[in-house]
Amino acid sequence: MRQRPWLFLLPTLVLMSISAFIPLMAVINYSLHTIFAGSTPEFVGLQNYADVMGDAQFRGAxxxxxxxxxxxxxxxxxxxxxxxxxxxxxxxxxxxxxxxxxxxxxxxxxxxxxxxxxxxxxxxxxxxxxxxxxxxxxxxxxxxxxxxxxxxxxxxxxxxxxxxxxxxxxxxxxxxxxxxxxxxxxxxxxxxxxxxxxxxxxxxxxxxxxxxxxxxxxxxxxxxxxxxxxxxxxxxFMSLFVARKAEAYELGYAGASSIIYLYVVIVMSYILFQFINRSPEERRA
Amino acid sequence: MEWLINEFRWMQWNWAGTLFFSILFLSITGLTVWDVFTLENRRKGFLPIATTRGDRFFIGIMGSMGLTLIWLAFIGNQGLWLALAVVAVYNVVLALRG
Incomplete structure (x- = not known):
């Protein structure tokens, strides 16, 4: 059976879905809302991201x-x-x-x-x-x-x-x-x-x-x-900044800043990885 | 269905999130199936590294997010349809020439 490796991967994929993807999905959904304690969450689109990107404290962190x-x-x-x-x-x-x-x-x-x-x-x-x-x-x-x-x-x-x-x-x-x-x-x-x-x-x-x-x-x-x-x-630093926003129950803002935080880590790790693992031809070019 | 909605209410599902994740998972599944049946070799385009379809897809998503964040930082929450158009053009160019 050619696709047998996928069956072996299935338990890992299910486990990862529960431990990583579901929380990540929840954070992305939260980041699109304004959520304050005791009030009904309000869908605000990318407003939290715009707020985070314009926040001098976030840029400083x-x-x-x-x-x-x-x-x-x-x-x-x-x-x-x-x-x-x-x-x-x-x-x-x-x-x-x-x-x-x-x-x-x-x-x-x-x-x-x-x-x-x-x-x-x-x-x-x-x-x-x-x-x-x-x-x-x-x-x-x-x-x-x-x-x-x-x-x-x-x-x-x-x-x-x-x-x-x-x-x-x-x-x-x-x-x-x-x-x-x-x-x-x-x-x-x-x-x-x-x-x-x-x-x-x-x-x-x-x-x-x-x-x-x-x-x-x-x-x-x-x-x-x-x-x-x-x-x-x-x-x-970034984790402390995000944690403080979450502690203040600004969950939408904290969600948006943690997604940007995750984005920076992923992009920089990818660039770093590609830079180190360039083939000899790519390094000469 | 109602049970499912109630159990996952804490995740604050909304149309934007649902659309985003549906497109993401369908794309990943599609790319996986495509890769299983026709394995693609790496190719060298305008990007500084040789890439596969999966690499270009990943770079496309990351770049799209970066462009949107730059738009939000400098222009704000207005004209996002234009930002979406820029992102779409970027992804098409990346898929064809990257």
Missing amino acids: LLRQLTFSLLALLIEIPLGVGIALCMPRKGGAVGLSLVLLGIPLLIPYNVVGIVWRLFTQSDIGVIPRFLAVFGYDYNVSLDATDAFMTILLVDVWHWTPLVVLLAYAGLQAIPQTFYQAAEVDGASAWKTFRYVTLPKLRSVLTLGLLIRFMDSFKVYSEPLLLTGGGPGNATT
């Missing part, structure tokens, strides 16, 4: 989010690959380093937020005290740059280990014969990395890049617990 995601990727991917290259390849130290790297990944988001809140507390926190030694007056609840950079630091601390683990798995899968051939050809360490290691890590890094890009767009608990989105709106 989106720009902040894009800056945050770009910076997080620029730091986490090279750092992750760098740490993976430095890690031991065999012996007892391998297990120990993998366990140590895995610890931040095991800590729940809320706990991360609370722990870092203690670290950054202006009176008792270790970070303000440490920076005060160098004469820097660090204050996460008053200084917008401090708050933004702290959320970025937390994200780097929490999620670089994921990139390390992926890159490490990719490095272990590269056959030694490639390195031996490079050595015979007299390739320098940089050239070996550039022309052997990096191309072989391409698929793993694509995966890491996409996971981290999409995940960085979902940053929520850390700014909520650490800074509450402030000072001002300095750490109000």
